[in-house]
Amino acid sequence: MSRRKKGQPLNGWLVLDKPQGLTSTQAMSRARHLLDARKAGHAGTLDPLATGVLPIAFGEATKTVDHVMGGTKVYAFTVRWGEARDTDDAEGRTTATSEVRPDDRAIEAALPAFVGEVVQVPPRFSAIRIDGDRAYDLAREGVEVKMAPRTVSIEALGLVGRPDADHAMLEVTCGKGTYVRSLARDLAVALGTVGHVSALRRLRVGRFTADMAISLDDLAMEAQTPAVARHLLGLETALDDIPALATTPAEAQRLRHGQAISLMRRQDADRLRGLGVDPSSPGPHLLVTCEGQPVALARVEGGEIRPVRVLNL
Numbered sequence: 001m002s003r004r005k006k007g008q009p010l011n012g013w014l015v016l017d018k019p020q021g022l023t024s025t026q027a028m029s030r031a032r033h034l035l036d037a038r039k040a041g042h043a044g045t046l047d048p049l050a051t052g053v054l055p056i057a058f059g060e061a062t063k064t065v066d067h068v069m070g071g072t073k074v075y076a077f078t079v080r081w082g083e084a085r086d087t088d089d090a091e092g093r094t095t096a097t098s099e100v101r102p103d104d105r106a107i108e109a110a111l112p113a114f115v116g117e118v119v120q121v122p123p124r125f126s127a128i129r130i131d132g133d134r135a136y137d138l139a140r141e142g143v144e145v146k147m148a149p150r151t152v153s154i155e156a157l158g159l160v161g162r163p164d165a166d167h168a169m170l171e172v173t174c175g176k177g178t179y180v181r182s183l184a185r186d187l188a189v190a191l192g193t194v195g196h197v198s199a200l201r202r203l204r205v206g207r208f209t210a211d212m213a214i215s216l217d218d219l220a221m222e223a224q225t226p227a228v229a230r231h232l233l234g235l236e237t238a239l240d241d242i243p244a245l246a247t248t249p250a251e252a253q254r255l256r257h258g259q260a261i262s263l264m265r266r267q268d269a270d271r272l273r274g275l276g277v278d279p280s281s282p283g284p285h286l287l288v289t290c291e292g293q294p295v296a297l298a299r300v301e302g303g304e305i306r307p308v309r310v311l312n313l
Contacts, residue, residue, distance in 0.1 A: 007038035011059035011313060013233040017213035018046050018054040018202075028056050030216055034223040043068035043238075044205050047181075049089050052202035053210055061235040063309040064297070067285070068238045070176050071206025072155065077197050079168050079184045084194035088123045088181035092196070100193035101165045110190050111157045120182040121149045152178040167198065207240060235311065236287060236294050243277055244287045245298075245305070252290035256312075260304035272300065 014035070018027045024045045032040040041062040043055040052075075057065050081101050085092030102110075124147060153175035161169035172180065181197050188195030203210045214222075214231045222228040236244075251261050277286065277300060285308060288295045296307040 007032075008036050009059055010035060010037040010232075012057075012061050012235050013208070013237055014056045014058065014219075014231055015208045015212040015214065015233070016054045016056050016219070017210070017215045018051055019216060020051050021048055023048055024054055027054055027216065031056050031219060032058070034216075034219050035228070041065050043208075044073065044202075046202060047089065047200065049091055049197070050200040050202060052200075053205050053208055053213055054202070055205050055208045055238070057238075060311045060313055061238065063311060064235065064238045067242075067297075068206050068208070071241075072173060072175060072204070073178070073202060073206075074171065074173050074204040075180050076160070076169065076171050076201045076203055077180050077184065078163075078199040079170065079188065079195045080198040081166055081168070081188060081191075081193050081195045083196060084185070084188075085196040086124065087196075088179075088185045089197045089200070096194050098193040100191070102168075102191040102193060104159060104162055104168075106191055107159050107168055107187075110187060111159065113190065114183060114187060115154050115157050117151055118154050118183075119149050119151050120179055120186070122147050122179050123181045123185075150177060152176075154178060154183075157183075171203075206238065208238075235313070236289075239287045239294075239297075242285050242287055244289055245271065247288055247290050247295065249290055252288070252295045255288055255296045255298065255305075255307045256310055258307055258310065260306045262304055 014031060016027060016031055018024065022030075024042050028040055028042045031037075035058070037058045039059050039062060041057045043057060043065045046052065046054055055068055057068075080090070082098050083094050084096040086095050087093075124145060154172060155175070156171075156173040158171055159168060160171050163169065172178075172183065180200055184195055184197045212233075219228070219231070222231070247255070247261070254261055286298045286300070286305065288298050288305070288307075293313060294311045296311055297309040298305050298307050300306075
């Protein structure tokens with residue numbers, strides 16, 4: 001006899017306002033426990049120092065996590081000038097100091113060089129795997145590791161506040177894989193000093209924003225009440241930036257069984273063209289629905305709509 005899976009079969013998204021001091025996995029686990037959810041995953045790791053938007057997927061929504069992680073992110077962060085840390089944030093050990101404190105004019109003049117396609121060297125204390133080991137584990141063991149540079153996309157970067165000469169508050173809009181800690185470190189060097197991130201808050205991941213988020217404390221108070229329903233978002237919420245194709249029940253059944261839908265009929269191709277999708281060439285993911293219910297993530301390929309991830313709702 002098979003064992004009954006623990007937890008409720010919850011499907012959808014919760015936008016958590018992650019508190020400082022917890023890892024993303026710890027925060028996700030607490031939310032999962034509070035909602036008694038059977039399965040959960042999160043979209044985009046935040047360092048323990050960081051706070052803010054942590055999208056948590058439950059059940060079948062975990063199949064859409066990769067799509068969310070590829071979305072645009074917005075961070076508010078504070079740079080502490082004059083101190084370099086081995087972690088590139090406030091949790092690390094001081095490795096260098098400088099008396100140089102850039103003024104607002106110098107900071108604003110330096111920012112354009114960090115917008116666009118930018119080459120970064122990730123922090124030594126990061127989750128990147130090196131020969132199977134996490135970089136932060138190797139760093140904590142004192143192993144010297146060479147972090148390979150990577151190209152990331154930064155859409156916007158601006159100075160938004162200046163509490164004092166030692167600190168500058170900035171906001172960045174960036175793509176997948178961008179390290180704010182590396183950005184702060186490199187910006188400081190470009191300004192003739194050293195620096196690290198002293199505060200970091202994520203404001204947006206894809207279409208999930210801070211004004212949609214709930215704290216763990218509030219979630220604990222509402223978890224077993226009807227009020228919590230207003231914080232639970234449908235699985236399709238994460239996919240509203242991709243074309244949605246409505247299908248018939250028969251077509252949906254084929255996709256649910258892992259079978260493709262042929263595009264031989266003219267009206268089939270016309271349905272895709274109406275969504276801005278070229279039926280003659282491999283295209284981006286589609287959200288396939290039936291009677292308003294998500295069925296699968298699919299792709300157009302070889303004259304067919306082929307399921308990529310079937311959503312068992």
